[in-house]
Amino acid sequence: MKLNSHLELGKLNTLRADRLTPHGIFLMAEDGKDVLLPQAYVTDDMQEDSLIEVFLYTDSEDRLIATTLKPKAMLDQFALLEVVDTAKFGAFLDWGLPKDLLCPTKLQKNPFKVGEKHFIKVVYDERTHRLVASEKTTDFFKKNPKGLYPKQEVSIIPILKTPLGYKCIVADNYEGLIYDNEIFEKVIIGEERTGYIKTVRQDGNIDISLRPIGNKNNSSAADKVFALLEENGGIMPYNYKSDAELIKDVFGLSKKEFKRTLTKLQEDGKIEIKDTGIYKR
Structure with missing residues (x-):
């Protein structure tokens, strides 16, 4: 592990154990700034000068603090999180740490309710200097795709x-x-x-x-159908006349793609199609 040059809020940091205290271990970055790892996260193998990987966030009193726990999303990452409490100024989301993540009211598309799950991005609030959640994720997308091409x-x-x-x-x-x-x-x-x-x-x-584009798509569908056939003892009660919704549920294919796939497998000599179903040859 490489020692962090400075403390990075909302990210994993590798820091040096500087001094042990009754309250925990003070961890230090290369620039001399330190942060407390509370006693609850200290283990026997953590000694002075050892390198420890921690996540940095602020506690309920806005003090920078370290934890060996990893949240469901870090700074600039996306996650689907559950609402555990609400207040006039925002909603609190469970992101896997003792202190829940606040999504301010102004960063919600519609008012959050307890028990709901919302897709958010963890962002840094310049005004409060805290990590918060934002549901207005489209604000963070780049508008001019670069290096992307069809079939990629x-x-x-x-x-x-x-x-x-x-x-x-x-x-x-x-x-x-x-x-x-x-x-x-x-x-x-x-x-x-x-x-x-x-x-x-x-x-x-x-x-x-959701599927490869072009010729690779056909081979992928054929491989999938044949694998399912083998898993079911070489016999499955489906053919060209099977219901489209049933085909979608069982094979994850449209009826048109399913029929094309059956034809390919039959031409390749891998299956036989009868009124009673598909049979492996």
Whole structure:
């Protein structure tokens, strides 16, 4: 581990154990600034001069403090968090630390309610010098995608269901959309997964597919269907006439793609299609 040159709020820091006290260990960065790691997080292997990785945030009295716990999201990261309490000035979210994360009222799209889950970004409030949550995530997206091209594999995080489909974060910096009529599998808000760029539009919007684009798509579907067939003993009660919704639930494919996949597998000599279902050869 490399010693941090200075203390970084909202991030993981590697700091040197400087002195042990009854209240905990004071940890020091290269620039001489120190911070307390409370006794509750101190373990027997933490001795003077040892390097310790901690997360830095402010306590209820706005004092900088260290913890060995890792929050569900750090500074500039996104997460789906649950509302645990509300007040006139904002709502408190469970982000995995003893002190809940505040989402000020002005940074909420609509008033939060206890028990709800909201997709937020952890940001630094210049006025209060605190870490806070913001639901207005579109304010943080870059508008001019660079280095992105059609068929490229990218990391995505679905963040919102809309009438058109799912808005998602693309490559940590951009906003994209997965169209509803192209989704044939379960999409979970807040779950990071792989996506594929269909189009990068002139206005900066990005269309995303959950499946590889082009010929790779067909082979992926065929592999998936054949793997499911093998998992079910080489027999499954589906064919060209099966209900579209049933196909979507079982295989995660549209009926058109399912029929095309069956034809490919049959031409490859891997399956036989009968009125009673699909049979592995």
